[in-house]
Amino acid sequence: MEAVTRGEWAAIQPLVERYHAPLLGFLFSMVGGDRGLAEDLVQETYLRLIRQRTYRSNRTFKPWLYAVAANLARDHHRSSRTHGAGAGESALQDVVDPGPGPEARALESDRSRIVISALARLPHEYRATLALRFFQDLSLAEIAVALDVPLGTVKSRLSVGTHRLRELLALEREV
Amino acid sequence: MADHDSTSDIDVGVARMLRSIELPSPTAAQSAALVATLERELARRQVRRPTVLVQLAVARAQLVIFPLGFWFVSTLVLAVGVGLIALGLDPSRSLIAYLIGPVLAYVGMESAFSASGARVLDLELATPIGPRQLALARLVVMLGYQIAVGAALTLSLWLVDGGALFSLLATWLMPLFLASGLTLILSARLPIHRAATVVYAIWTLVVLAGWRLHGPDISVGVPLELALAAAGLILIVTWLALFAPATLRNAPRTFGAASPYPQS
Numbered sequence: 001m002e003a004v005t006r007g008e009w010a011a012i013q014p015l016v017e018r019y020h021a022p023l024l025g026f027l028f029s030m031v032g033g034d035r036g037l038a039e040d041l042v043q044e045t046y047l048r049l050i051r052q053r054t055y056r057s058n059r060t061f062k063p064w065l066y067a068v069a070a071n072l073a074r075d076h077h078r079s080s081r082t083h084g085a086g087a088g089e090s091a092l093q094d095v096v097d098p099g100p101g102p103e104a105r106a107l108e109s110d111r112s113r114i115v116i117s118a119l120a121r122l123p124h125e126y127r128a129t130l131a132l133r134f135f136q137d138l139s140l141a142e143i144a145v146a147l148d149v150p151l152g153t154v155k156s157r158l159s160v161g162t163h164r165l166r167e168l169l170a171l172e173r174e175v
Numbered sequence: 176m177a178d179h180d181s182t183s184d185i186d187v188g189v190a191r192m193l194r195s196i197e198l199p200s201p202t203a204a205q206s207a208a209l210v211a212t213l214e215r216e217l218a219r220r221q222v223r224r225p226t227v228l229v230q231l232a233v234a235r236a237q238l239v240i241f242p243l244g245f246w247f248v249s250t251l252v253l254a255v256g257v258g259l260i261a262l263g264l265d266p267s268r269s270l271i272a273y274l275i276g277p278v279l280a281y282v283g284m285e286s287a288f289s290a291s292g293a294r295v296l297d298l299e300l301a302t303p304i305g306p307r308q309l310a311l312a313r314l315v316v317m318l319g320y321q322i323a324v325g326a327a328l329t330l331s332l333w334l335v336d337g338g339a340l341f342s343l344l345a346t347w348l349m350p351l352f353l354a355s356g357l358t359l360i361l362s363a364r365l366p367i368h369r370a371a372t373v374v375y376a377i378w379t380l381v382v383l384a385g386w387r388l389h390g391p392d393i394s395v396g397v398p399l400e401l402a403l404a405a406a407g408l409i410l411i412v413t414w415l416a417l418f419a420p421a422t423l424r425n426a427p428r429t430f431g432a433a434s435p436y437p438q439s
Contacts, residue, residue, distance in 0.1 A: 021201055024198070162189040
């Protein structure tokens with residue numbers, strides 16, 4: 001990342017190789033399974049990395065990267081809510097499309113689609129915490145840094161988030 | 176290894192289910208496209224603040240723009256001017272110098288910004304290096320060469336002939352800078368070769384009128400010459416800041432299409 005900050009183009013390739021897939025997976029889970037939107041946000045995340053001037057080498061890169069991505073997802077959610085479509089509803093419309101879309105093919109089972117759609121119904125902070133923990137396998141400390149919350153808040157959100165998700169999954173099955 | 180889940184009161188079944196979810200991965204083509212997009216962004220950001228080394232490299236690359244005639248004619252004009260002064264036509268020293276400067280400016284502007292045979296304008300305007308950097312590079316080459324040759328010849332003359340070196344330098348630098356600056360500013364409204372012609376014609380008329388009225392010694396004095404030279408430099412910088420891209424875009428093109436301007 002330091003090399004990228006200095007404008008060394010060759011450093012971009014390993015940065016993409018290392019984080020493109022995890023970022024795409026994280027943002028895919030954050031935007032309710034909309035792959036096209038997730039890819040756009042991945043590109044925007046990397047562009048923000050290049051344009052930023054505040055990164056310091058003593059800062060752990062991975063939580064910082066996910067902080068940028070999570071903020072982008074949150075900002076998108078807010079703007080789509082402002083423009084009328086709830087992020088959860090619009091994401092569900094993409095996910096429960098009766099025709100097999102590209103995201104449906106990417107997800108191996110119907111269960112995955114249901115989980116992602118249920119996750120989209122959680123508030124952003126719970127969604128991000130669960131995604132970072134269970135999809136990206138970040139430690140509690142890394143999640144705390146990424147989301148800029150105390151460690152206790154991370155634990156609390158994991159607990160509340162998983163229980164809420166279970167309730168939502170039960171509702172999904174009923175539907 | 177992540178912290179053990181049992182440290183928090185989570186729903187273990189949901190946790191296990193979430194960990195089993197497979198998420199989409201990008202294809203190799205998508206990653207390559209992302210890298211290309213990011214490299215373009217990096218290139219774009221680097222161009223905003225070209226370093227001195229980058230600017231010098233651009234100037235070196237601009238050497239091919241200048242035809243052989245530029246180097247030859249510039250040197251010839253300077254040599255003829257200095258030679259005439261060396262012949263001892265002392266009262267006409269300022270007259271000769273005042274006539275040399277605009278000729279150099281004319282030749283330089285024509286070579287640097289008309290470049291009808293260069294065939295590279297569209298490529299240059301499409302490169303990450305901006306038009307201002309291109310224009311600055313060409314001015315560096317043009318003025319740098321003419322000043323270097325002129326200074327060398329003037330120094331030689333001074334070593335042989337004596338006299339006031341600084342005064343002699345100011346006498347021919349002033350019309351070079353002032354005519355160049357006026358030509359460039361005028362090029363915002365006219366094609367560069369017309370602008371150069373207009374400036375040279377008016378300047379020559381003024382100088383000849385001065386000669387007619389005051390005799391061959393028409394020097395305005397070193398202080399005023401320096402002030403006018405500074406004014407010329409200010410005009411050049413103003414043009415770079417405000418009008419350089421427009422001048423480059425209006426230069427004749429030679430990619431098969433007929434130029435809208437008469438070729439010199």
